[in-house]
Amino acid sequence: MITHKEKIDVIAKQLKERTSTTPVSLKKKSVSHQVPKPGDKKYSDEKIDVSNLNEIISIDAEKRICVAEPGVTFVDLVEATMKHNLVPIIVPELKTITIGGAVAGCSIESMSFKHGGFHDTCLEYEIITAKGEIMVCTPDNEHQLIFQMIHGTFGTLGIISKLTFRLIPAKPFVKVTYERHMTLESYKASIWKHYQNQDVDFMDGIIHSPTRYVLSVANFVDHAPYTHSYDWMRIYHVSTRKRKEDYLKTPDYFFRYEKGVTNVSPKSFLGRLLFGKFINSTSVLRMVEKFQKIIPKDKIPITIDTFIPFSKVSEFMAWYGKSVNFFPLWCVPYKIVRKYEWLSDELLNKTEDDLFIDLAIYGMKKNKEIDYYKILEDKLLDIGAIKTLISTNSYSESDFWRVWNKENYTKVKSITDPQNIFRNLYTKMCT
Ligand SMILES: Cc1cc2nc3c(=O)[nH]c(=O)nc-3n(C[C@H](O)[C@H](O)[C@H](O)COP(=O)(O)OP(=O)(O)OC[C@H]3O[C@@H](n4cnc5c(N)ncnc54)[C@H](O)[C@@H]3O)c2cc1C
Numbered sequence: 001m002i003t004h005k006e007k008i009d010v011i012a013k014q015l016k017e018r019t020s021t022t023p024v025s026l027k028k029k030s031v032s033h034q035v036p037k038p039g040d041k042k043y044s045d046e047k048i049d050v051s052n053l054n055e056i057i058s059i060d061a062e063k064r065i066c067v068a069e070p071g072v073t074f075v076d077l078v079e080a081t082m083k084h085n086l087v088p089i090i091v092p093e094l095k096t097i098t099i100g101g102a103v104a105g106c107s108i109e110s111m112s113f114k115h116g117g118f119h120d121t122c123l124e125y126e127i128i129t130a131k132g133e134i135m136v137c138t139p140d141n142e143h144q145l146i147f148q149m150i151h152g153t154f155g156t157l158g159i160i161s162k163l164t165f166r167l168i169p170a171k172p173f174v175k176v177t178y179e180r181h182m183t184l185e186s187y188k189a190s191i192w193k194h195y196q197n198q199d200v201d202f203m204d205g206i207i208h209s210p211t212r213y214v215l216s217v218a219n220f221v222d223h224a225p226y227t228h229s230y231d232w233m234r235i236y237h238v239s240t241r242k243r244k245e246d247y248l249k250t251p252d253y254f255f256r257y258e259k260g261v262t263n264v265s266p267k268s269f270l271g272r273l274l275f276g277k278f279i280n281s282t283s284v285l286r287m288v289e290k291f292q293k294i295i296p297k298d299k300i301p302i303t304i305d306t307f308i309p310f311s312k313v314s315e316f317m318a319w320y321g322k323s324v325n326f327f328p329l330w331c332v333p334y335k336i337v338r339k340y341e342w343l344s345d346e347l348l349n350k351t352e353d354d355l356f357i358d359l360a361i362y363g364m365k366k367n368k369e370i371d372y373y374k375i376l377e378d379k380l381l382d383i384g385a386i387k388t389l390i391s392t393n394s395y396s397e398s399d400f401w402r403v404w405n406k407e408n409y410t411k412v413k414s415i416t417d418p419q420n421i422f423r424n425l426y427t428k429m430c431t
Helices: 004-017 074-082 099-104 144-149 184-197 236-242 250-254 269-275 281-290 310-323 345-350 372-383 397-403 406-416 425-430
Strands: 024-027 046-049 056-060 065-068 086-088 122-128 134-137 159-169 173-181 202-209 212-221 245-249 302-309 329-335 355-364
Touching: 004 046, 004 122, 004 159, 056 074, 065 074, 074 086, 074 099, 074 250, 099 159, 122 144, 134 144, 144 406, 173 184, 173 250, 184 202, 184 212, 184 310, 184 329, 184 355, 202 236, 212 236, 245 250, 302 310, 302 372, 310 355, 310 372, 345 397, 372 397, 397 425
Parallel strands: 024 046
Antiparallel strands: 056 065, 065 159, 086 159, 122 134, 122 159, 173 212, 173 245, 202 212, 202 329, 302 355, 329 355
16 A cells, blocks of 8 residues: 555655656546636646545544545545545535545535635645645644635645545435525525525525526435435436425435536436436546547537625626526525635725625537627626636636735745746636
8 A cells, every 4th residue: 555655755756856847737537627628738738647646544533524635536535424424514516526626626515605615624735836845734834825825726836635624414314495486686585594594504506597596405314205316317406496395315415416517418318318327527527528629619518607796696697687698507605704815805805795606607508709708707807706717717817816816826836836837827727
């Protein structure tokens, strides 16, 4: 058995001995959950191989703390922690998202209205810098700014090689109740009430149309009269239109969107009947990655996660109805648990809200006449909202740094990657 120390020493040595300053990309074992971009330099870059950093190092059931390597997938993590009646506090909905990717990129789900993102549940990161130095970063040691800036900087500030994070008690089943609303105002009022009262364990929803809003509120339960899973013929987001309530085994609840949030694969009944057991987000992303060179750019559907301050949701949706008008939307209330260091002062000064609503578009067709990415970015800038960088980004460099914090980013970059071999965040994600 190769130890964690031996694994990171190999990576550090490769970086220490490297004399070139040309950029590198990571080689991971599991598929990347970013919308493939034709021509992405990561396909041709020299690779730093982190593919064997995929073990759970320890689970302390008493302290409810887990230590694990970044390549551990959430499906494996949930399976291991459930043996102790515990789960990670934030479990992104797709099985093969990794904990390192969730911190370096983004992670949201139906406990985000209480806890923010997966990174907000982390206590410590071990980081390998571009020069092969190994750093331990916590929220209150001398590397606290590095700790805070690692989230959402997509590996451009260093390689996360180990994570320590909190767990939460879990029960074997989840009971979901579907609230129906016909207006945005009534939907928002209910979200606000649950947010204020903190009276449920989970909250997300699907906006099926401008007159059909479903809020899915759920709790852990010990027993279930029946259970459903959504791994073959049933489509979860469609079920929210029809059902009043549902029971799922806890892992099935976490991964209920595994076939796609609102853009399921396969789409047709026959396709699901024949291939539904074998096709899921992972296999679709793998296939797209494999054929990325020959897939026409305009065939890759639009995926956008917008984070709207709660007080701006009505204004945003009025604009959205006129300018985009694509439904269904996935809706995830998200608590901004601190004034994040990676957000610019301009953005932080624009809003008092600590509750944001993640409205996610999955699977919208591109339109030759309208650049939806661009018009959404402009509207988000206007109202002090943000988006994740997981797909196409067309921000100009000056607009980009109106949202992300250039000063903090540059400070950390000068310590962890002064020669810029992991690329600059703007260059990596927007050009
Ligand atoms: C179709 C689709 C659906 C999605 N659905 C959800 C969802 O339901 N819930 C949710 O929360 N998120 C969702 N996401 C977003 C997803 O969680 C993020 O894109 C996340 O960053 C993916 O993690 P990954 O493990 O696949 O990492 P990757 O995609 O492989 O990596 C993400 C970025 O992090 C960097 N990185 C990876 N590992 C490390 C490391 N060890 N150290 C430093 N940098 C690293 C990579 O270089 C890359 O830039 C979805 C994305 C897509 C494309």
